[in-house]
Amino acid sequence: MAETTPSPPSAIARETLRQLAIRRIQPTPENFREVYHEIAGSQPEDNFPERSLRQIAAALPRITPAQLRLARQFEAACSERHWQGFRQQLLSLFAEQAGEELAWGTLVRELTSQLERQHHGLGRFAKQEALQRVLDGSSNDNRLLFSRLQGLARGWGTQPSVPGSASDNGASAPAAQSELSQWRKVLAEILENAIGMLLVDAPELAAEASALARLLKGDGPEDPEAFSIRLRQFAYKLQWVAQDQGYIRQALLNLLQLIVENISEIVLEDQYLHGQMSVLGELFSRPLDKPLLEELGERLRDVIYKQGTLKRSLADAQQRLRDMLASFVGQLGEFAESTGAYHGKVSAFAEKIAQAKNLHELAGLVDDIARETRNVEYSARRSHQELLDLRTAVDQANREINRLETELEEASELVRHDPLTGTLNRKGLDEILARESARMQRRNSRLCLAMLDVDDFKKLNDSFGHTTGDDALRHLATVIRDNIRPQDSAGRFGGEEFLVLLPDTGQDEAAIAIQRLQRELTRRIFMRDNQRLLITFSAGVTEVRAGEEIQQAVIRADQAMYRAKRAGKNRVESG
Ligand SMILES: Nc1nc2c(ncn2[C@@H]2O[C@H](COP(=O)(O)OP(=O)(O)OP(=O)(O)O)[C@@H](O)[C@H]2O)c(=O)[nH]1
Incomplete structure (x- = not known):
């Protein structure tokens, strides 16, 4: 058919x-x-939906080189315009894709393991850099990239490993430059802002955090290996600081608890309370360290105990003295009574004598008078002896009170603050000088001393009285305290002389700081009975030299201060 x-x-x-x-x-x-x-007599064939397929081809993404290549192959398959050709093109495309995917997986695995291996003479960062170079140089051609990466992995594979080495602890290297720089940026921010803020009491470490952050910015560290070692050392130190801070927090809490528990034991007279509170003030005003805290805890415990005991003994001694005086007054009253009665009797006897009619009567009267006189004499002798005893007892009690008061003063002295001005006393100054100079030598940092002496203080005392002089010293101490930095310290060196310690400060900066103090003192007028009194001081500033005894620097500051006096007062001399 x-x-x-x-x-x-x-x-x-x-x-x-x-x-x-x-x-x-x-x-x-x-x-x-x-x-x-x-x-x-032919085979029926499905219709080829060319228009629909071309629409799909037009919608395919073409951002990356691989996507572009895929889209072009798809278009070429469409151009065949029959299923056979399209089928063939698609099959070869998928075969190619599948083949490449398989190889990429293997290659990535190999690269990762080679990156994590520790090689002799080939550091992690050198490998990351080589990888980055290949990625940058071949990103437009997948096949070229693939073969170069294969070469890289093969090359690393032939390098000898460090025997028994574990893989590096660091995070996996980010593959792309942008990712790497993102990480660098985040780390720099953590170092500079978050960690830097936590290191106010460790300025050296804070400076190191900033330095590391600076290295991370821009193109990153020039020598990544050296940078990694430095970063790790920084991390160790940071760990120590964190441990120290934990310890300090705990010790502070214990200290506060101790004060609260014992505050009722302390008699709340100004001087004592002031001393105790000054310790706390000092504690919070300078960078804390473990030895300082331990020492303060010990000291405070001793002072609290000693003051409690002494106060009780003093109260006993005062009570005894009061009792003795009461008894003394009683004796005096008795004596006065008995002598008063005697005088009355003597007047009565005088009358009787005048009216006596005979010798017999008179002899009787003389007997009476002699008896009364003996009684008074006895009473007077007894009172005299009792008075002598009382006087001895009072002297003894007085001596006891003096002794206790001296001891009490010494106990307050242990608190290391001058009761008049609230600044450190000489003992406190000696301790802080020793500590700051040791710290300076240990950290190789700078330390300046300033000796301040009130100008014409004798004239002020003579013109307005000693109390006004005391008020002026208190005023100066307040101005000093309000204007120095928390890490600085000030103490009363002698009568109207103050010593200021300025850690981490060079001589010129210290002189500027003290001049600022002079201006502030002029600005904050000292008032006395609604009268404005101008107080000024002369000062000598010096920097403590490496290796020298701190007392030598104190002498130098003092000499510089005298130069300022000779040069006309109200000025600062350095030396
Ligand atoms: N009110 C008071 N006076 C004190 C105190 N300590 C020392 N002084 C007095 O301070 C005066 C210091 O006198 P000077 O050493 O002559 O010094 P100045 O009068 O300041 O003279 P220049 O230092 O040369 O300016 C003395 O009269 C001391 O008695 C104190 O705690 N209170």
Whole structure:
């Protein structure tokens, strides 16, 4: 029935229509196609949806080189315009993709393991840099990138490992430059802001945190290996500081608890309370360290105990003295009474003598008078002896009170503060001088001393009285305290002389700081009975030299201060 010679498609189409009519088959496109192929003797083929496929091809992403290549291959497959060609193109594309994916997985695994291995003479950062170079130089061509990375992994694989080495502890290297620089930025911020803020009491470490942060900024450290070692050392030190801070916090809490527990034991007279509170003030005003805290705890414990005991003894001694004086006054009263009665009796006897009529009467009266006189004499002797005893006892009690008061003063002295001005006393100054100079030598840092002496203080005392002089000293101490930094210290060196310690400060800066203090003193006028009194001081500033005894620096500051006096007062001399 079918013709074997090929007929033109239009003839086949006509015959198809005829057959459809004869066989009473509906002329749908599917039926037409089936009968058409039957007549033409060919295989029916699915329609090729070229328009739809081209729409898909147009929507394919073309951002990366790989996406672009895929889109082009898809378009080429569409151009074949029949399923066979399209099928072939797609199959080869998928085969290629699958083949590449498999190899990439293996390659990435190999690269990761080589990166984590510790090689002789080949550091982690050197490997990361080599990887970065390859990534930067071959990102447009996947095949080239693949083969270069393979070469890199192979090359590292031939390098000898460090025997028994574990893989590096650091985080996996970020593959892309942008990621790496992101990490650097975050780390720099942590170092500079978060960690830096926590290190106010460890300025050297804070400076190191800033230095490391600076190295991380921009293109990153020039020598990554050296940077890594430095960062690790910084981390160790940071750990120590954190441990110290924990310890200090605990010790502070214990100290506060101790004060609160014992405050009721302390008699709240100004001087004592002032001393105790000064210790706390000092504690909070300078950088804390373990030895300082331990020492303060010990000292405070001793002072509290000693003051409690002494106060009790003093109160006993005072009570005894009061009792003795009461008894003394009683004796005096008795004596006065007995002598008063005697005088009355003597007047009565005088009257009786005047009225006596005979010697017998008089002899009786003389006997009476002699008896009364003896009584008074006895009473007077007894009172005299009792008074002597009382006096001895009072002297003893006085001596006891003096002794106790001296001891009490010494106990207050232990608190190391001058009761008049509230600044450190000489003992406190000696201790702080020793500590600051040791710290300076240990840390190789700078330390300056300033000796301040009030100008014409004698004239002030003479003109306005000693009390005004005392008030002026208190005023100066307040101005000093309000204007020095928390890490500075000030103490009363002698009568109207004050010593200021300025750690981590050079001589010129110290001189500027003391001049600022002079201006402030002039600004904050000292008032006395609504009268404005100008107080000024002369000062000598010096820097403590490495290796010298701190007392030498104190002498130098003193000499510089005298130069300032000779040069006209109210000025600062350095030396
Ligand atoms: N009110 C009072 N006076 C004191 C105190 N300590 C020392 N002084 C007095 O301070 C005065 C110091 O006198 P000077 O050493 O002559 O010094 P100045 O008068 O300040 O003279 P220049 O230092 O040369 O300016 C003396 O009169 C001391 O008695 C104190 O605690 N209170």
